[in-house]
Amino acid sequence: MSRTWAFASNYLIYSAMAVYTLAFLAHAIETAWAVKVPNDTTKTLDYKRTEKVARIATAMMVLGFILLFAGVITRGISAGRVPWGNMYEFSITGALAFTGAYLGALRKYDLRWLGLLVSISVLLTLGTAVTVLYVPSAPLVPALKSPWLVIHVSTAIISCGVFLLANVIAAAYLYLDKVESKGERTAWAKRLPSLEVLDQLSYRLVAFVFPLWTFSVIAGAIWAESAWGRYWGWDPKETWAFITWVAYAAYLHARVTIGWRGRRAAWLCLFAGSTFLFNYVYVNIWGTGKHTYSGL
Amino acid sequence: MSQQTELPELDSVGVLRYAWRQLTSMRTALILLLLLGVASIPGSLAPQRTQNPIQVGQYFKDSPELARWMDRFYLFDVYGSPWFSAIYILLFISLIGCVLPRTIEHFHAARAFPPATPKNLSRMEHHSTWTANGTELDAARAWFKSKRFRVLEKDGSISAEKGFTRETGNLFFHLALILVLLGISFSSLFGMRGEAIINVGERFVNTPTSYDTLTYGKLYKDSNLPAFMLTVDKFDAQYNLETSAPEDYTLNVSLLRDGKTVVEENVIKVNSPMTIGSTRIYLQANGYSPVVTVRDSKGDVAFQGPVPFLPQDLNLRSIGAIKVPDAVPQIGFVGSFVPTYVRDVNGGGALSAFPKALDPRLLLAAWAGDLGLDSGVPQSVYRIDTSKMLQVGLKSLKPGEIFDYPGGSITFEGYIQWVNLNFVADPGKKFALLGGIVAILGLLASLFTRRRRIWIRVESQVEVAGLAKNDAPGLDVEMEQFVRMLKGEK
Numbered sequence: 001m002s003r004t005w006a007f008a009s010n011y012l013i014y015s016a017m018a019v020y021t022l023a024f025l026a027h028a029i030e031t032a033w034a035v036k037v038p039n040d041t042t043k044t045l046d047y048k049r050t051e052k053v054a055r056i057a058t059a060m061m062v063l064g065f066i067l068l069f070a071g072v073i074t075r076g077i078s079a080g081r082v083p084w085g086n087m088y089e090f091s092i093t094g095a096l097a098f099t100g101a102y103l104g105a106l107r108k109y110d111l112r113w114l115g116l117l118v119s120i121s122v123l124l125t126l127g128t129a130v131t132v133l134y135v136p137s138a139p140l141v142p143a144l145k146s147p148w149l150v151i152h153v154s155t156a157i158i159s160c161g162v163f164l165l166a167n168v169i170a171a172a173y174l175y176l177d178k179v180e181s182k183g184e185r186t187a188w189a190k191r192l193p194s195l196e197v198l199d200q201l202s203y204r205l206v207a208f209v210f211p212l213w214t215f216s217v218i219a220g221a222i223w224a225e226s227a228w229g230r231y232w233g234w235d236p237k238e239t240w241a242f243i244t245w246v247a248y249a250a251y252l253h254a255r256v257t258i259g260w261r262g263r264r265a266a267w268l269c270l271f272a273g274s275t276f277l278f279n280y281v282y283v284n285i286w287g288t289g290k291h292t293y294s295g296l
Numbered sequence: 297m298s299q300q301t302e303l304p305e306l307d308s309v310g311v312l313r314y315a316w317r318q319l320t321s322m323r324t325a326l327i328l329l330l331l332l333g334v335a336s337i338p339g340s341l342a343p344q345r346t347q348n349p350i351q352v353g354q355y356f357k358d359s360p361e362l363a364r365w366m367d368r369f370y371l372f373d374v375y376g377s378p379w380f381s382a383i384y385i386l387l388f389i390s391l392i393g394c395v396l397p398r399t400i401e402h403f404h405a406a407r408a409f410p411p412a413t414p415k416n417l418s419r420m421e422h423h424s425t426w427t428a429n430g431t432e433l434d435a436a437r438a439w440f441k442s443k444r445f446r447v448l449e450k451d452g453s454i455s456a457e458k459g460f461t462r463e464t465g466n467l468f469f470h471l472a473l474i475l476v477l478l479g480i481s482f483s484s485l486f487g488m489r490g491e492a493i494i495n496v497g498e499r500f501v502n503t504p505t506s507y508d509t510l511t512y513g514k515l516y517k518d519s520n521l522p523a524f525m526l527t528v529d530k531f532d533a534q535y536n537l538e539t540s541a542p543e544d545y546t547l548n549v550s551l552l553r554d555g556k557t558v559v560e561e562n563v564i565k566v567n568s569p570m571t572i573g574s575t576r577i578y579l580q581a582n583g584y585s586p587v588v589t590v591r592d593s594k595g596d597v598a599f600q601g602p603v604p605f606l607p608q609d610l611n612l613r614s615i616g617a618i619k620v621p622d623a624v625p626q627i628g629f630v631g632s633f634v635p636t637y638v639r640d641v642n643g644g645g646a647l648s649a650f651p652k653a654l655d656p657r658l659l660l661a662a663w664a665g666d667l668g669l670d671s672g673v674p675q676s677v678y679r680i681d682t683s684k685m686l687q688v689g690l691k692s693l694k695p696g697e698i699f700d701y702p703g704g705s706i707t708f709e710g711y712i713q714w715v716n717l718n719f720v721a722d723p724g725k726k727f728a729l730l731g732g733i734v735a736i737l738g739l740l741a742s743l744f745t746r747r748r749r750i751w752i753r754v755e756s757q758v759e760v761a762g763l764a765k766n767d768a769p770g771l772d773v774e775m776e777q778f779v780r781m782l783k784g785e786k
Contacts, residue, residue, distance in 0.1 A: 142566040229578040236340040246333035
């Protein structure tokens with residue numbers, strides 16, 4: 001029975017990848033059409049066509065999200081637990097959280113210009129997951145059998161998704177800032193939000209998710225106390241979670257108290273986000289310590 | 297004379313004041329915060345004594361010169377090093393110096409009235425004006441009250457302010473961080489941490505000598521150890537049949553407290569430690585202890601009992617040493633225990649195929665000579681220094697079998713399991729937890745509260761304006777509602 005569910009999960013993940021590929025292509029076409037600058041400079045671009053493609057792309061993203069969601073759920077059913085026991089499962093859930101953060105933000109802001117980046121990074125994450133990180137579905141080791149697994153890991157994964165989105169927007173800010181400092185924006189970039197909006201948006205995402213990240217770290221500490229006999233032990237994962245926390249705390253202080261905006265704030269945001277990624281990639285795969293559940 | 301003595305004093309006070317102001321400035325705090333993050337990095341790259349002493353030892357063995365230099369910079373004890381401590385102590389002094397004055401200031405400000413309505417409202421943001429009909433001031437008063445603004449009414453104008461929770465939350469967040477640090481320091485003074493390997497069936501009496509390792513906080517004494525006796529009754533491990541990965545550990549113990557006659561039965565699992573007063577007991581590791589009887593050439597028993605062996609892999613192939621110092625000459629056995637025996641096709645040795653004891657074997661190499669126990673150099677209980685010994689035999693034993701070697705015999709009677717228990721007293725952790733909870737609540741309050749002022753002045757014209765602090769969004773919407781309400785629109 002659990003094997004059937006595991007196979008179903010694999011098929012769903014592969015289908016999600018196919019749909020994300022379509023979303024990626026649609027976004028690529030959308031961007032390509034928007035980049036095409038009319039020879040007659042008096043004319044503005046006709047966005048009707050690109051708008052249609054953008055809608056298709058978003059629909060694909062939603063469909064991909066649903067398939068991936070089902071894939072993650074069936075993976076959990078196959079193992080008889082929450083699907084956060086190894087790095088393959090962290091990756092598929094992380095990709096789900098990232099798409100979720102993007103689609104959630106999409107309800108309020110028109111971020112479809114980000115779709116190309118979001119779909120390709122989700123594809124790369126899933127691709128790595130199914131080829132390099134895949135491990136057969138199996139029950140948890142005793143240390144992971146705790147309700148805190150759900151609380152600690154889910155909040156960490158959601159934080160991951162939102163921090164990544166804030167990072168992508170900060171990167172877009174830096175790129176557009178560079179373009180603008182040389183002159184006018186290129187045609188395709190004209191429909192992107194103003195620098196000010198991007199700056200605000202990446203700040204708001206961080207401010208929104210920073211308390212959740214704090215909570216995730218504290219939940220982890222509570223769990224560590226009951227599983228390992230200490231709530232903080234400078235395990236490499238803990239150390240890097242702390243570094244990420246400190247970096248984002250510095251970012252929020254720099255913005256709110258000192259009044260950093262724009263370029264400097266974006267760089268600091270990127271730095272903080274890279275500590276998170278480092279924690280995920282380096283510590284999970286090559287690190288030592290008690291958080292070695294990657295299954296590799 | 298007095299002037300001459302006072303001048304240098306003033307000077308040093310001035311210097312101190314300057315230093316204090318620099319230290320408590322936001323810029324310094326921010327630099328210290330980032331520095332703290334950067335300073336934690338080396339501890340995640342180099343092995344740390346507190347977590348991984350064996351790997352640190354390996355560093356010293358592999359490249360002693362480099363390791364000595366790294367040790368000089370405390371790279372194996374980063375989080376207890378003077379430079380790391382210096383950064384966080386400075387950060388927390390800076391934090392206190394910043395937060396305490398702000399708390400006092402905020403306390404006064406929270407009880408004061410909002411500042412009076414500015415003379416020229418048209419210069420403020422969100423300004424609008426229209427002809428008055430006379431009811432606006434009352435309507436505004438009721439609206440401010442329903443929205444819990446703090447108001448100051450004066451000469452036909454109201455100045456209203458809201459959002460003090462922002463600073464309150466902010467201050468609570470920072471005060472909570474200080475509480476977390478206090479909790480950690482409290483534990484390092486009054487805490488205790490010990491480890492003991494106990495065979496199933498054996499008793500553990502809570503005295504310092506019962507522990508394999510034991511460390512106290514600076515103000516913890518032997519007499520602080522709670523008096524109790526623990527008997528390890530039963531240990532049960534479940535493994536996955538395909539992957540050999542452990543699925544469940546259950547440990548049954550019975551506890552006899554000091555002065556009590558009733559024995560309490562308890563279950564300890566990996567995620568549910570047992571609590572005795574302020575001490576918690578955690579199940580950390582487990583393994584096998586082969587039970588052996590060693591006899592001398594006359595057949596007299598020289599040693600008998602279980603000997604804990606250290607697991608080496610997922611299938612619990614374990615290694616250990618049996619030392620018989622009372623035999624003449626001294627006898628030592630270097631052994632390996634496999635719970636489920638398979639032949640190693642590559643090396644010809646023994647491997648374990650499964651962590652449960654389905655077909656246990658004890659493989660022994662017997663050594664005779666000087667065990668070196670009297671040399672004063674501390675020895676591992678799992679290893680034997682064979683430099684002054686001679687190998688006298690090799691044998692693989694099933695339970696019940698006897699190995700006769702020149703000068704005696706050893707019987708493999710069977711095996712029992714051992715558990716490694718961690719005993720921890722961490723009296724500061726509740727403060728740290730409280731600090732953590734308050735920090736999150738404070739953070740939420742400070743990040744999601746908008747501080748803003750709204751003014752209204754009614755003469756022949758109604759004039760309203762607003763001001764949002766820290767660029768807080770949403771005031772435009774609120775002002776729109778306010779104006780519509782005043783105009784009697786829905």
